[in-house]
Amino acid sequence: MSKTFRAALAGAYIALLGGTTGALAEEWPTRLEGHGGPVKSVVISADGKSVLSASFDYAAILWAIADGDAKIVHRLIGHEAAVNDARFVNGTFAVSVSDDGSIALWNLESGEMASRIDEGGDKMLSVAVNEDGSRAIAASWDHNAYLYAVEEGRLSRIAKLGGHRGNVNSVEFLPEGKGVLTASYDGGIRLFNAASGELEREIYAHGWGINVIKAMPNGKTVLFGATDGAVGLVSIAAGEEVKVLPPHERPVLSLALSKDGTKAASGGGDGKIRFFSTLDWALEEEFENPYGPVWGIAITPDNTLVLYAGLDDHVKAWQVSPRKPFEPVDNDFPRRFQISETDDPGELQFARKCSVCHTLKPDDANRAGPTLYRLFGRKAGSLAGYPYSKALKEANFIWTEKTVSDLFDHGPDVVTPGSKMPIQRLKDETARDALVAFLKRATDPANGAANKKEGAQ
Ligand code: HEC
Known part of the structure; x- marks a missing residue:
């Protein structure tokens, strides 16, 4: 892609941020093609018009969605190993974490790396950003999580969150600065102070490692997915599982929550994707991705599509509402x-x-x-x-x-x-x-x- 064309796209992307409705189901393509390796995570911007994907190909991609097409606005290149997760910080920045043991901040207008902190080697598997985009937290396989300030286009470390007895796999912010949650291979979900990074308590212990968590918008419960396939909802105050959801046959690898919090989805190593209503936790839809594990999953803001990522070089979209029969695309992966x-x-x-x-x-x-x-x-x-x-x-x-x-x-x-x-x-x-x-x-x-x-x- 030429530099000028890219600049024009970036301009169009920034202009798009003005709107609030987001792309409708028919405006989404069935595939987002452009990575050169398996895709580890996928997220949709709050306005529903952009996507960030992270890949084994050492890059993240910022996409603009319009007219049934996904245009590559920027390839975010600079990590030195697979990129495992990426999140929007606000309209103009994104963060990503990598197998290279670092967290990077990207300027989405220029596509350049604005800041990067290397924590010394072990993989970083997931990253989360708080509501106003002033804080980021990263999960590291060195048994810690790291809390950062995101200010004036720079990252700075605030605290190292320790006390885990295994790899930290997933991290989340609770709303309104109420805390930070970490989930570890040691089976624990822990609550830390969001300002100081001090451990408050372990809120839940599962018999198996926990791969992924999602904090519910009410700030009272957290959804988890574990290596034994278990999916459940834990009450933060009571420290117990309040809802057991259908288990996967292999480890749970991804969870997603819709923007309005009324839908959730789980993806597993068994290739299954399940779509729930969070109002009564009824299972609404389910399908199986024949091409293996579901590493990344996201729900469009209008709750009509699920985007999912795995061994394929592309992200795919599956229409859940109104339900379209799932037809696996003939695939060259x-x-x-x-x-x-x-x-x-x-x-x-x-x-x-x-x-x-x-x-x-x-x-x-x-x-x-x-x-x-x-x-x-x-x-x-x-x-x-x-x-x-x-x-x-x-x-x-x-x-x-x-x-x-x-x-x-x-x-x-x-x-x-x-x-x-x-x-x-x-x-x-x-x-x-x-x-x-x-x-x-x-x-x-x-x-x-x-x-x-x-x-x-
Ligand atoms: C997980 C990804 C990965 C795998 C697997 C991998 N490589 Fe590489 N390879 C790289 C990267 C990244 C570089 C660039 C290294 C750098 O810039 O430090 C590289 C560089 C090289 C180079 C130097 C090329 C040059 O232009 O100087 C050679 C040769 C090479 N690889 C051969 C191989 C062979 C042969 C295999 C299989 C036995 C292999 N690689 C497997 C990622 C990989």
């Missing part, structure tokens, strides 16, 4: 994960271990890593337009059969310390040789092998 029909062990290695982040074609398809097309003979970190880490940019060697082999013999953390490629090794020399031989062939434009097999896209 599994290709990348399926082992291609080949006897070439090098190609198998590539399909399994690399293809989710790299293409072999000139186009990188927005994957997390640069295309490996024409890799051999190229200086490390030298592809124009790809946002390499400092480590790769400053690396001073050429990719050859030997250096590629060394990369997986010793691992990227040793060969290119500071690289944003995940740590991986291929110690078996025969397997490594097969991978390198395959790459040599498939990345060579003269060969054309790159375009032949689907598994090696």
Whole structure:
């Protein structure tokens, strides 16, 4: 996309924020296409006209919804690993958290990263923002949650919220500054003071880890989803489960609440999505996403559609009201994960271990890593337009059969310390040789092998 076109889109996006009605069901596309990897979370802006999605491809995307179309306003690029969650702060900012252990603040007008705080390594899985956009909280796998002030386009840490005995998976603000809730793999839901970040008490202990929570707008109850598939509503004052909802057969991965608080949805590792009325907690609709886990879920402000995200590179919309039969779209995602029909062990290695982040074609398809097309003979970190880490940019060697082999013999953390490629090794020399031989062939434009097999896209 050209810079001017992008600027015009950003302008249109800001202009859109004036309205309040939000996009109607018929104005939503059935898919939001543009990520280069599985999508971890999806949220809709309060005005219902924009969407933020976060992906395994190391980016978040700001979308503008209009006329049955989802336009990419900005790709928010700067995290150094999968982006797990992103939230609107107000009209002009958003926050995101990543496997790289950092929280970032983005200016939605420019699409630039305005501020970032790295808490030192462990994954951050979820983030929440309070009503007036002055505070953000992030859940970390280092067993803490982190509370931040969002002021004048900058993030600053206010407090570290400790006391958990496991990874913190999910965080929420209660309305009107009444507190902060955290949910942990240790099975606990805890209440902290929203100003000081001090622990007030553990409000609930579930026998299994809790993956996700959503505070109800009344500030009195919290919905939770757990690793054992349980979905329930807990009273914050009484500290007990007041409503048990139908369990998922696999861990619960996502929960959503509608803007008016009258609808809720749960998504699980079993691919099921359930849609409830929160007035009586009746199950209104249910369907199964045939393509695996539901990592992200959102309800449009008019309560007509559910947006959901998972292994696919796109976000999909499902119309719940009036109910439209759910028809799984013919889908090309599994290709990348399926082992291609080949006897070439090098190609198998590539399909399994690399293809989710790299293409072999000139186009990188927005994957997390640069295309490996024409890799051999190229200086490390030298592809124009790809946002390499400092480590790769400053690396001073050429990719050859030997250096590629060394990369997986010793691992990227040793060969290119500071690289944003995940740590991986291929110690078996025969397997490594097969991978390198395959790459040599498939990345060579003269060969054309790159375009032949689907598994090696
Ligand atoms: C989870 C995503 C991910 C996976 C899986 C992955 N990579 Fe990468 N790879 C990256 C990223 C991101 C970079 C850019 C690193 C940087 O800038 O520090 C990269 C960089 C590279 C580079 C350097 C390219 C250049 O232009 O200098 C090579 C070579 C490479 N990867 C090969 C592989 C191979 C082969 C596999 C499979 C065995 C693989 N990668 C698996 C994400 C991934």
